[in-house]
């Protein structure tokens with residue numbers, strides 16, 4: 001094993017602070033709660049990076065498991081007084097580990113899939129739009145693109161179809177491209193920066209070729225990555241980026257939405273809530289349809305669905321325990337609908353064995369059904 005690549009002074013200070021602090025986040029990290037293991041807490045993760053960085057204790061398998069099992073959900077940051085941003089620290093640590101030549105074969109499935117298939121699901125990139133090809137506008141040279149993301153394109157087809165139908169109902173002129181590749185988020189979160197940059201550059205050059213001005217996506221991870229990370233990493237990024245929630249919200253006062261005679265709760269996706277500070281808009285939409293009952297963990301304290309940061313691929317048992325905890329919260333408040341705004345969250349909820357009669361839908365599907 002080679003030594004980890006060095007961090008900036010600022011990053012080292014944040015790692016030091018986290019390794020030695022009073023642990024306000026202690027009882028809130030989903031991986032620590034689900035595993036009951038001290039190794040899976042934010043501060044032990046930072047301590048592992050810190051000790052390796054100082055040459056005191058080089059990474060071993062336990063340390064790497066601790067670092068790669070972080071969901072990058074940043075729930076700990078809500079409770080963190082110095083706001084060290086553990087999710088970012090772990091993303092940087094993973095990138096450094098991957099680029100320093102450590103054996104990361106245990107955690108590399110997502111990065112390799114994105115390099116080889118341009119999606120983390122190992123699906124044929126040529127078939128990206130096959131499941132909703134019939135709905136795609138023909139000969140369209142619109143300046144807006146609907147970016148469906150990998151989960152929307154290959155797994156949660158109902159969300160893809162609902163997004164297309166809804167944009168049509170809202171009279172928005174848009175196009176979809178078969179050349180779309182993963183937004184890069186899963187590779188980015190798991191430390192495979194080169195794989196991420198490869199797909200990011202491809203997407204931007206396709207949008208530029210088509211003279212696209214606006215990108216709309218139903219996926220919270222795509223939304224945050226394209227809106228916040230593309231401009232940071234790519235110099236010529238000049239696009240207007242919207243989540244489907246922005247589009248619905250902008251038309252909300254004029255939408256003849258039917259109401260729902262059942263109780264709903266809303267799960268804040270980590271990337272949309274803590275990542276982009278979007279909490280009120282989905283609630284305003286849902287309150288027009290029904291009245292929301294909040295789960296114990298909501299808004300900036302929302303509990304991760306358990307799929308983030310590569311944890312579902314690399315630590316499936318841990319991921320399943322976390323989704324069960326989240327589903328139990330919804331069941332405990334007696335709602336009929338659990339609504340989210342991210343295809344990955346919806347897909348993850350369906351992995352739980354406890355769902356019972358709970359109906360799991362994306363906000364785009366619900367609005368499309370009621371319009």
Ligand code: SF4
Nearest residue numbers: 018021024025043080
């Ligand atoms: S994440 Fe924040 S609160 Fe938790 S140990 Fe690190 S510095 Fe302290």
Ligand code: SF4
Nearest residue numbers: 029070071073074076
């Ligand atoms: S980002 Fe999430 S999983 Fe990672 S340490 Fe913080 S709370 Fe735990």
